[in-house]
Amino acid sequence: MEKISGKSKRLDIENINLIKKLIPYAFDGDKIDFELLKEALGDNVSTDNERYQLTWHGKANSRQISMEQTSGTLLPHEEQSVNWSNSNNLFIEGDNLEALKLLQKSYHGKVKMIYIDPPYNTGSEFIYPDKFKDNLDTYLKFTGQIGDEGFKTSTNTEMDGRFHTNWLNMMYPRIRLSRNLLRKDGVAFISIGEAELGNLIKVCDELFGPVNRIGVCSRVMKTGGNKGTYFSPNVDYILVYAKDINEVNGFRDEISEELINKVYTQVQQEGPRKGENYRIMGLYQGYLDKRANQRYFIKCPDGSHVLPPGETIPQEVAMGEQVTPVDGDGMWRWTYGRFKEELENDNVEFKKTNKSSLIDQDGNQAKWNIYTKIWLKDRMDEGKVPVNIFEKFENRHSSAELKELDIPFDFAKPTMLIKYLMKIVGVKGNDIVLDFFAGSCSTADAVLQYNKEAGSQCQFVCIQLPELLPENSNEFKLGYKTIADIGKERIRRVLKKIESQDGFKVFSLGSSNIKSWSPDVENLEASLFDSVENLRDGRTEDDILYEILLKSGLELSVPVEIREVNSKKIFSVGFGALLICLEENLSIDDVEKIGQLKEELKPSSVRVVFRDNGFSDDSVKVNAIQALKQFGIEDVKSV
Known part of the structure; x- marks a missing residue:
């Protein structure tokens, strides 16, 4: 019976498996043969040590940190939650690096x-001190879960000498891990100030690929102001990256009321679209490149035939008669086939003019x-x-929101901004929105409002x-001990x-419920009869349950029902x-009896997990696997 490890998913093994799936012959057993791999890649292997890139002290370590497993887990707190049983929303209190590692299996590609909205690195924000080998212990000391006399936190100041380095070392592994969680059509928005804009673009180009950079947007933070040495800093920026630019859809905005009133002023007087607003656009536009099938005669209401300006005239004067254009000839926007179809649909308008x-x-x-007629209704649908x-x-919009909620917090982003980003990228249904620098939880606020307004369940x-x-601080005096409390x-x-x-x-982030573990499956089998308690004292069944969900790759919002067999509780x-x-x-x-539950519930497949020393004796533990096989259950593990 294989034991569940207390460690998170190994990303290096996953990467190796992906390569093995694509190029199986580049392996010698479980090891990559790099010479064979180079042969498979042909000329697409870089051997140039001098190339354009952003580098800094600690970058290699940042890569390693992102790959290192964590021995943490996420502990449930139903008493702090709202409507626990019926909600899929998650608030995780903890270091986002460790939390992102724990979410890799359950939320990969979802x-x-x-x-x-990470720290802008203006010299006053706290920068969390990541450690390669003991990052979880560092966090536990920081939060007082384990003692460490003399552990100190500090802000990142320009006096440090590692001003940009510290910030980049914090951001790099977190962005790298978060990209894994995006769907193929997923999009990342990152707010940032001017201080690290250039560096962050280079980091994201490296991690997402420059081809997946959708753009850099400017946001007006305020109007007016008299701060700044040369210019008053009135804007910040939002970097926009796709997981895969070829999969992205959406990116449509609503047509404003102002534009509607200004442009869509004509009203259809008859026909099936009677009463609808539209605007008109010339079928001839001077900027069009020459195309062989887009210079032809159109017959007007008085019987005359017209075409765009130019030297080349069709030999026969007739509706739809074409001519191959030369340089300088004008084009229609549509082919004749398209024009004929739109004319029949009353989408063409002739106007007499001198x-x-x-x-x-x-x-x-x-x-x-x-x-040509451009219908308002069609454009409203298309955006x-x-x-x-x-x-x-x-920023003033966010200040007003927080004041209305009586929440003390400065520098939050307006929920209107986040709802707008959700709308233009096409968030809908039960899509997941992730924010791993949550602050006062503007993103959570925005998602809840968005659902209320759109009738969605994001x-x-x-x-x-x-x-x-x-x-x-005022926040502390009002009873808030941490920023997480405010959120x-x-x-x-x-x-x-x-x-x-x-x-x-x-x-909340905590140490694994599993005290003893081994990454070697063969060693796990050798401990089959080990009856020593390997679960931490003081942990509840719910604590263990949700760690099993994470290790099994199941979302933390998955429905859990309590069943009973022979007065024994089964999740x-x-x-x-999963039983x-x-x-x-x-x-x-x-x-x-647990095996019989499969026949009752009829899932397509079943995994069963037991407490490792939960059997009455060793023979029951040995025979349990065979007993479950009779019910078609092959996947049995212990914790």
């Missing part, structure tokens, strides 16, 4: 959108202009391409370090304000896909 840019069959100035300057989401996953607030309380107040039936689950996860029994003194009859 996140539609990432929005983060200022026409068209010519008639004799080469003289025509008496007509030809327009428009958003601009890369955001002027409606200033989920948020917010991660926030429990950064201590100064004891002399949780904001979510509660938003739920109440908008009268949402939703909720959120609270988890049925995902409608029977967990953490009881002690199990008999063979108990095991067989």
Whole structure:
């Protein structure tokens, strides 16, 4: 019976398996033969040590940190949550590096959108001190879960000498891990100030690939102001990257009321679209490149034939008669086939004029202009391409929101901004939105509002370090000990304000419930009869349950039902896909009754997990696997 490890998913093994799947002959057993791999890649192997790149002291270590396993877990806190049983939203209190590692298996390729507002590195923000080998212990000391006399935190100041280095070493592994969680059509938005804009673009180009950079947007933070040495800093920036640019859809904005009133002023007077608003656009546009099938005669209402300006005239004067254009000849926007179809659908308009840019069959100035109708309803459905300057989401809007909620916090992003990003990228249904620098939880607030307005069931996953607030701060005096406390309380107040039936689950980062583990499967088999308790004292069944979910690659929002067999509690996860029994003194009859649950619940496949020393004796433990095989259950593990 294989034991579940207390370590997180090994990303290096996953990468090796991907290579093995694509190029199996480049392996000698389980080891990569790099000479064979080079042969398989042909000329696409770089051997140049001098190339354009961003490098800094600690970059290699940052890569290693992102690959290192964690021995942490996420501990559930139902008492801090709202509507625990019926909500898929998550708030995780802890170091986001460790939390992102723990989410790699359960949320890999499942996140539609990432929005983060990380420290801008202006010299006053706290930069968390990542450690390669003992990062979890560092976090536990930071939060007081384990003692460490003399452990200190500090801000990142320019006096340090490693000003940019410290910030880059913090950001690099976190962005690298978060990219794994995006869906193929997923998009990441990263707010940033001017200090690290250039560096962050280079980091994201490296991690996402420059081809997947969608753009850099400017956001107006405020208007006016008299700060700054040379210019008043009134804008910050949002970097936009796709997981795979070829998979991205959406990126459409609503047409504004102002544009509608200004442009879509004409009204259809008859036909099936009677009463609809539209605008017109010339069928001839001077900027079009020459195309062989887009220069032809069109017959006007008075019987004359017209075409765009130019020297080349069709030999026969007839509707649709084409000619191959030469340099300088004008083009219609549509082919004749498309024009004919749109004409039949009443999407073409002829207007008499003495200022026409068209010519008639004799080469003289025509008496007509030809327009196509662009219907408001169609454009409302399609939307428009958003601009890369955001002027409606200033900091003052966020200040007003927090004041209304009576939440003390400075420098939060407006929920209107995040809702706008969700809208233009096409977040819908039960899509997941991730924010691993959650702060006061503007993202959670935005998702809850978005669901209320759009009737969707989108989920948020917010991660926030429990950064201590100064004891002399207004927040501390109001009862908030950490920034994470502020975030949780904001979510509660938003739920109440908008009268949402939703909720959120609270988890915190802690050490694994499993005390002893080995990454070597063969060694695990050797400990089959080890009856020593390997679970930490003081941990609850729910603590262990949710660690098993993470290690099994299941989302923390998966439905969990409690069943009973022979008065023994069984957790049925995902409608029977995973059955967990953490009881002690199990008999063979108990095991067989668990097997019978499969026949009752009828899942397509079943995994069963027991407490490693939960059997009445060693013979029951040995026979349990065979007993479950009778019910078609092959996947049996212990914890």
